[in-house]
Amino acid sequence: MSFTSQATLRSAVFTRSTVVTQAALVLGGSAFLALMAQIALPIPGSPVPVTGQTLGALLLGTAYGASLGFTTFATYLVIGIAGAPIFASGGHGVARLSGATGGYLVGMLLASLITGFLAHRAWDRKLRTSITTMIAGEVVIFAAGLIWLHHVAVQSWSWTFSKGLVPFVPGEVIKIAIASTALPLVWRLLPANLRNS
Secondary structure (H helix, E strand, O other): OOOOOOOOHHHHHOOOOOHHHHHHHHHHHHHHHHHHHOOEEOOOOOOOOEEOHHHHHHHHHHHHOHHHHHHHHHHHHHHHHOOOOOOHHHOOOOHHHHOOOHHHHHHHHHHHHHHHHHHOOOOOOOHHHHHHHHHHHHHHHHHHHHHHHHHHHOOOHHHHHHHHOHHHHHHHHHHHHHHHHHHHHHHHHOOHHHHOO
16 A cells, blocks of 8 residues: 555546646546436435435546546536536536535545545555545545435434435445446556556
């Protein structure tokens, strides 16, 4: 495990970074998050659906790195708040941020920063550290989500956990497995000169 700054997957693949490249990555990443958000399944009795958005945030934050990952997720939020139907199930507007799902969205924003920070330390290159990175991201997402859901719903903590965490556990385990295996695999497929950057 390295604690010195390393190249992220994005900077290894796009070795030259210009303003145009950065803007394209931010817009492309926002479109990716919007697509992942449309994979949404309602949970009976819960105001929060299961979505692909969490997986998107984990992959994007880790592949892009802390700064670009955070900027991209923040841009996605701003576009959605401004009225574009890019949140789960085509939702949009500030109500999504102030409502029951708002904490999860803020948690994903913070998770993109944390997973990106760990990627700068090469924690996305090996399965063991990649799993740790994804779990750290999930903990941040659900901590923010549950605290906000408890506040907004004005329900007991028991209700909050039963509606805002328990139904999501199987899906999140699958997302952690996908993200934590996909990134080390992509690193291994890169040419040696890019892997050692």
